[in-house]
Amino acid sequence: MDLYIVLGVAQGATEADIKRAYRRLARRFHPDINPGDRMAEARFRQILDAYETLIDPQRRHRYDQGQGFESGTERTTTGFEGFDFSARGVDHSATFGDLFAEVLSQRGGTRRAQERGADLHQEVQLSFEEVLSGAQRTVTVTRRVTCRVCAGTGLTRVSTGACPHCQGSGGVRSVRGHMVFTRSCPSCAGTGEPRPRPCDRCAGAGHETRTETARVSIPPGIADGERVRVQGKGNAGVRGGPPGDLYLTVHVAPHPSFRRDGDDLHLVVPIGIHEAALGARVDVQTPDGMARLRVPPGTQSGQRFRLRERGMPSTRGGRRGDLVVEVRLMLPPVLDERSKELLREFGEINADMGRK
Numbered sequence: 001m002d003l004y005i006v007l008g009v010a011q012g013a014t015e016a017d018i019k020r021a022y023r024r025l026a027r028r029f030h031p032d033i034n035p036g037d038r039m040a041e042a043r044f045r046q047i048l049d050a051y052e053t054l055i056d057p058q059r060r061h062r063y064d065q066g067q068g069f070e071s072g073t074e075r076t077t078t079g080f081e082g083f084d085f086s087a088r089g090v091d092h093s094a095t096f097g098d099l100f101a102e103v104l105s106q107r108g109g110t111r112r113a114q115e116r117g118a119d120l121h122q123e124v125q126l127s128f129e130e131v132l133s134g135a136q137r138t139v140t141v142t143r144r145v146t147c148r149v150c151a152g153t154g155l156t157r158v159s160t161g162a163c164p165h166c167q168g169s170g171g172v173r174s175v176r177g178h179m180v181f182t183r184s185c186p187s188c189a190g191t192g193e194p195r196p197r198p199c200d201r202c203a204g205a206g207h208e209t210r211t212e213t214a215r216v217s218i219p220p221g222i223a224d225g226e227r228v229r230v231q232g233k234g235n236a237g238v239r240g241g242p243p244g245d246l247y248l249t250v251h252v253a254p255h256p257s258f259r260r261d262g263d264d265l266h267l268v269v270p271i272g273i274h275e276a277a278l279g280a281r282v283d284v285q286t287p288d289g290m291a292r293l294r295v296p297p298g299t300q301s302g303q304r305f306r307l308r309e310r311g312m313p314s315t316r317g318g319r320r321g322d323l324v325v326e327v328r329l330m331l332p333p334v335l336d337e338r339s340k341e342l343l344r345e346f347g348e349i350n351a352d353m354g355r356k
Contacts, residue, residue, distance in 0.1 A: 114242075119247060271328070
């Protein structure tokens, strides 16, 4: 049996190389990890013989000189004395319990990921005029924020110094037969320091409820039902995650005259028969004040005219919408005799107009 081959190292391997190889193979073939597996037990006995021979300078020298090696089949100890099975390095004295602790830690669950905080929602009312020019609103928000006392950890350190249970080592040892087992200190969870207690302000939650005010700018031209996003004004994140956002849903009061269609505004303007027949210039209301609309002769009821860029501002940064004016012929509610006579005469002149 070539002891170097057993450990998987070269003949010129250093002491650290031999320890690393032994540590790796022991994790795989030790009887306590493979209970009832006789092949693993025999393989481990070969690994242990190889290690004990090569780690001892005198025995290794005799082996390299061809004098064989001393088998350890009659030993009564565990074979782990002076060997480091911990994750701390190859030069610390440790026991097989460290190997169990490392295996268990590798099998442990992963840390839960951070989570973004929940979004909050509110509603805000705007008038038609406020939409034209944009508006400022101060909103009151009650939300969860990171605790100012514990900075979101949910814990408050009670004191400094070493854990009284493990004297700062972070681990406690127990002996069972020839085996010495090491596990994390239950008092300090392996930190070696006194375990902190839950934060008094947030009761360990890591966040607290706070009422704040925020000044929100609402852009011109926003439509009814659209939302404004205020970044970072939602609830605080979980486990250090980013906060959520605040969304304001805008409700716009209707206007008595204008009807909105996208960025365009629609307006109905009554005109008289004589204005439609002969043409006229009519004053119409626009969002920016009064404007004069030219009605050409022969205009029909329901005909539409467009005033460029007299509509709503665009929230996308483009040009304004248009004002679409629809004219409707209107008769006076009461006609005097002279007006009736003129209309009869008008009808006689245009009798061939007909309805086809």
